[in-house]
Amino acid sequence: MSKAKVTFFVPYHTGYAHAELIHSFASYTDVHLFIYKWNPARQRVTEYFSNENQIYCHEFTLNNLLLQINNEKHRKVVFLLTASTNYLFGQLQLRLFRLLQQYIPSIIDVYPIGHCMYGCQSCAYAYTHCLPITFTNYIRTKDNQITMEKDFEILICPSYSFQGAPFSFLSNPDIIQYLLTLKSSHAIKLHPLALETDRHPFLSLTDLEKEQVEKLNQSKNVLRNNHLSTLKLIEHARVIICDSNSSIPFEILYFQDKKHIFVYETENEYDEQDDRQKFFHKFQTVEQLNDLIDEYFHHQLECKTEHSHEFFLEKYDEPNGNEIEQLAEIRQWSNIDEENSLEELFDTDKIKQAIEEEFTSSLTPMTLYVLGDHTMSEVTEIFFKKNEELFDTMQNHVNEL
Numbered sequence: 001m002s003k004a005k006v007t008f009f010v011p012y013h014t015g016y017a018h019a020e021l022i023h024s025f026a027s028y029t030d031v032h033l034f035i036y037k038w039n040p041a042r043q044r045v046t047e048y049f050s051n052e053n054q055i056y057c058h059e060f061t062l063n064n065l066l067l068q069i070n071n072e073k074h075r076k077v078v079f080l081l082t083a084s085t086n087y088l089f090g091q092l093q094l095r096l097f098r099l100l101q102q103y104i105p106s107i108i109d110v111y112p113i114g115h116c117m118y119g120c121q122s123c124a125y126a127y128t129h130c131l132p133i134t135f136t137n138y139i140r141t142k143d144n145q146i147t148m149e150k151d152f153e154i155l156i157c158p159s160y161s162f163q164g165a166p167f168s169f170l171s172n173p174d175i176i177q178y179l180l181t182l183k184s185s186h187a188i189k190l191h192p193l194a195l196e197t198d199r200h201p202f203l204s205l206t207d208l209e210k211e212q213v214e215k216l217n218q219s220k221n222v223l224r225n226n227h228l229s230t231l232k233l234i235e236h237a238r239v240i241i242c243d244s245n246s247s248i249p250f251e252i253l254y255f256q257d258k259k260h261i262f263v264y265e266t267e268n269e270y271d272e273q274d275d276r277q278k279f280f281h282k283f284q285t286v287e288q289l290n291d292l293i294d295e296y297f298h299h300q301l302e303c304k305t306e307h308s309h310e311f312f313l314e315k316y317d318e319p320n321g322n323e324i325e326q327l328a329e330i331r332q333w334s335n336i337d338e339e340n341s342l343e344e345l346f347d348t349d350k351i352k353q354a355i356e357e358e359f360t361s362s363l364t365p366m367t368l369y370v371l372g373d374h375t376m377s378e379v380t381e382i383f384f385k386k387n388e389e390l391f392d393t394m395q396n397h398v399n400e401l
Helices: 016-026 042-049 061-069 086-104 133-140 175-182 192-196 205-214 229-234 250-254 287-295 308-315 323-330 348-362 366-369 376-400
Strands: 008-011 029-034 055-061 077-080 108-110 154-155 186-188 239-243 260-263 281-283
Touching: 008 016, 008 061, 016 029, 016 042, 016 055, 016 192, 016 323, 029 042, 029 061, 042 055, 042 287, 061 077, 061 250, 061 348, 077 086, 077 281, 086 108, 086 281, 086 348, 086 366, 133 229, 133 323, 175 205, 175 287, 229 250, 239 250, 250 260, 250 308, 281 287, 348 366, 366 376
Parallel strands: 008 029, 008 077, 029 055, 077 108, 154 186, 154 239, 239 260, 260 281
Antiparallel strands: none
16 A cells, blocks of 8 residues: 555644654655634644654644545545543543544554653553654664754753652752763753643642743743653663653663763652663752762763663664654554445534433533633533632522521
């Protein structure tokens, strides 16, 4: 089967965080992004992909989805889900698109690709088939010349935390202050979510971490090219400072030039089963981080990554840039019977009724975000009114007693 017999649909809920994945899948065939209207990055994402080959942006609505499926004519559709199914949003997405699959035969798969690699607790490693899709676009564009904003030896890549689980060094003001005064050659690559501040409906930094991001943004060492591949930056760096609950420490293990990995890990986060840790230098305090940096520049620091590539290959195949083709074989996207690839009709009204029956009985803000018909302010207004009505009903019952 030629590539033209299948196309990818991606419901898109973030900013630049998934740009590399989208480029990877676009190397195989057309990718249609359906950007939620409540996504605060929707304009930036649309502009960024506007001149890219085989990538098309649409506003996420059920009508737009069904219209585009119909426009695909003889092509089969695969839904790719970048949201983690470890959390409610990803779980509800999976329910919605598998429901669509029941009514639309041209949807041949609904596949949660996640967004990270081994080590990120948000993603399910079991879904990966050991294919390093995160590296696909990096490998395919490895020889492309890019211009770095600045030269640096140390790359600082904070992740982010959740309320009640401050596991990122963004939640440690002392370390942020130390990094702001660091004299050594360094660059700071903020997590894409840090761009959204408090505007995303369910992916948001804590107030403390927002304060630290504001401080870091005053530094001349923060990289402003927010969609530059983190792997390109890692390739350039000699030392990477990052968080434990992240896939970045693992991604670094691919490189074979004896890099040093400084990983922030709190006592509450320590996991003796973490098989990555033998490659890391860990720190919890400013003093520990400062000592590591001093030892590095005085050539006294042990290199722990000499055999890290072998460990990388225990978890994933060697990246070769053809991971999407391999995934298509594994998921049988490339084994479509062309004799049964005729245009198939579906009943739009019946589909909408099925969705309503499936989701309205348990309508929550997250359900509305998944269904995509409302902006964030509209969702808030709907549930404010709903709670008011519930309170009024309860009050009336009390008055009747």
